[in-house]
Amino acid sequence: MRAKEIVPSKLVIFDIDDTLMHTSAKVNVIDPEGKLVKELDSAEFAQFDNDPVIKQTMQDNGWQYDFGRFRSAQEFYDHSVPIWPIVHILKQDLNAGNKVVMVTARADLDDKNTFIKTFKKAGIPMNKIHVYRAGNVNVKASTSDKKAIIISGLMKSGNYKEVIMYDDNLDNLHSFKALHQQFPHTKFIAHQVDPHTGSTNMHEAKKNYHFAGDRVGQKTGPAGQLKGKSRRAARAGDLVGGC
Numbered sequence: 001m002r003a004k005e006i007v008p009s010k011l012v013i014f015d016i017d018d019t020l021m022h023t024s025a026k027v028n029v030i031d032p033e034g035k036l037v038k039e040l041d042s043a044e045f046a047q048f049d050n051d052p053v054i055k056q057t058m059q060d061n062g063w064q065y066d067f068g069r070f071r072s073a074q075e076f077y078d079h080s081v082p083i084w085p086i087v088h089i090l091k092q093d094l095n096a097g098n099k100v101v102m103v104t105a106r107a108d109l110d111d112k113n114t115f116i117k118t119f120k121k122a123g124i125p126m127n128k129i130h131v132y133r134a135g136n137v138n139v140k141a142s143t144s145d146k147k148a149i150i151i152s153g154l155m156k157s158g159n160y161k162e163v164i165m166y167d168d169n170l171d172n173l174h175s176f177k178a179l180h181q182q183f184p185h186t187k188f189i190a191h192q193v194d195p196h197t198g199s200t201n202m203h204e205a206k207k208n209y210h211f212a213g214d215r216v217g218q219k220t221g222p223a224g225q226l227k228g229k230s231r232r233a234a235r236a237g238d239l240v241g242g243c
């Protein structure tokens with residue numbers, strides 16, 4: 001036990017795929033006969049998993065996800081390339097004494113040590129960081145909602161004045177910011193990461209933030225569905241992605 005326990009007032013959450021690491025992980029969509037329908041990278045999978053229309057199509061056709069390659073720690077170790085600007089931010093947060101966690105869409109990988117070694121290779125001290133796996137959350141919900149469930153639990157177990165999330169996926173960030181209603185006295189900052197450059201675009205959750213129908217910046221989210229404040233924000237570019 002350390003002589004002086006500092007209670008962190010900031011919780012900082014990092015996504016893994018396309019936020020901390022470029023990865024080659026693929027999720028396969030297979031039909032009832034086991035034939036490959038489509039191969040998805042992590043960004044495509046996030047889009048699929050958060051889209052209710054695609055979900056319905058999958059259900060209607062009996063298609064399922066095959067996470068075999070997504071669970072391979074060796075594939076993760078061999079093919080992950082750190083996104084250095086974000087890795088650097090993570091290290092700075094650790095040095096500042098903030099509570100740092102990773103929250104991934106993945107379920108458990110098949111070899112924890114090899115998985116952890118991948119981060120150690122990038123100089124990330126994994127003895128200080130817990131990796132929460134939304135793929136292990138056993139409820140029928142999208143990845144973004146599962147991530148929000150994990151984060152809500154973390155918020156309840158700490159006393160944070162500020163919570164910050166880095167993620168490349170806009171749906172995940174929207175679900176995160178919607179938690180502000182549950183924790184109105186905490187400042188919520190969302191950073192959308194551009195996986196190609198490692199640059200970020202910051203959004204702060206405003207009071208009365210609404211998630212429903214608010215999918216600014218996504219091709220699937222028609223701006224016509226947005227109401228009042230959200231529509232004005234969209235016009236002003238307040239929530240739209242970019243560097």
Ligand SMILES: [Mg+2]
Nearest residue numbers: 015017018168
């Ligand atoms: Mg990601």
